[in-house]
Amino acid sequence: MMASTRVLAPHPVSNLRRIERVPRADETRAEKRLRLQLDADHEFHQRFWHKNNTDFKQAREAFLEEHREDMSAGRLPAHLMAEFYCSFLEAHREDHITYNLEWWGRAARQIPLYVHAYVSRFFTFSWLTLQPQHSELQEGPSSQPVSCEHCGACG
Numbered sequence: 001m002m003a004s005t006r007v008l009a010p011h012p013v014s015n016l017r018r019i020e021r022v023p024r025a026d027e028t029r030a031e032k033r034l035r036l037q038l039d040a041d042h043e044f045h046q047r048f049w050h051k052n053n054t055d056f057k058q059a060r061e062a063f064l065e066e067h068r069e070d071m072s073a074g075r076l077p078a079h080l081m082a083e084f085y086c087s088f089l090e091a092h093r094e095d096h097i098t099y100n101l102e103w104w105g106r107a108a109r110q111i112p113l114y115v116h117a118y119v120s121r122f123f124t125f126s127w128l129t130l131q132p133q134h135s136e137l138q139e140g141p142s143s144q145p146v147s148c149e150h151c152g153a154c155g
Contacts, residue, residue: 002021002022002023002024002031002035003022003023003024003025004021004022005019005020005021005022006019006020006022007019008020011046011050013050013053013054014045014046014049014050014053015049015053016042016045016046016049019038019039019042021035021038021039023035028117028120028121029120030113030116030117030119030120031117031120031121033113033116033117034110034113034114034116034117037109037110037113038110041106041110044102044103044106045103048095048099052092052095055092056088059084059088059091060084060088063084064076067080
């Protein structure tokens with residue numbers, strides 16, 4: 001559906017790989033809508049993980065500073081770090097629940113967009129009927145091929 005998709009280096013804060021979607025020259029409206037929605041969903045993930053990872057780093061630095069006297073060889077004991085990780089996850093539990101619910105909804109809304117984009121490669125939708133795309137000819141009442149109503153050049 002896309003002419004090409006490039007997966008780039010991870011973002012330094014969110015750690016998500018950047019995605020560059022190049023549209024086809026003959027991209028349909030349905031494909032464009034899907035591409036734009038995928039970009040919006042990626043931006044949604046980017047915003048969440050950027051904030052989450054920034055908060056995590058700040059909280060971790062504050063925790064390390066607070067427990068500096070407990071460090072041996074520049075590291076905190078595993079049980080103290082486990083305590084930090086548990087407290088961080090618990091403090092951000094609601095954020096993660098909200099994120100997951102939003103993501104599941106977005107993923108579910110992508111399904112009909114994918115179907116519509118895939119089908120739009122073969123058909124165009126008019127009010128309630130499917131019209132063949134340019135390369136297919138319609139048969140008229142006299143069984144003679146009729147020009148395509150989209151461009152008039154097929155017959």
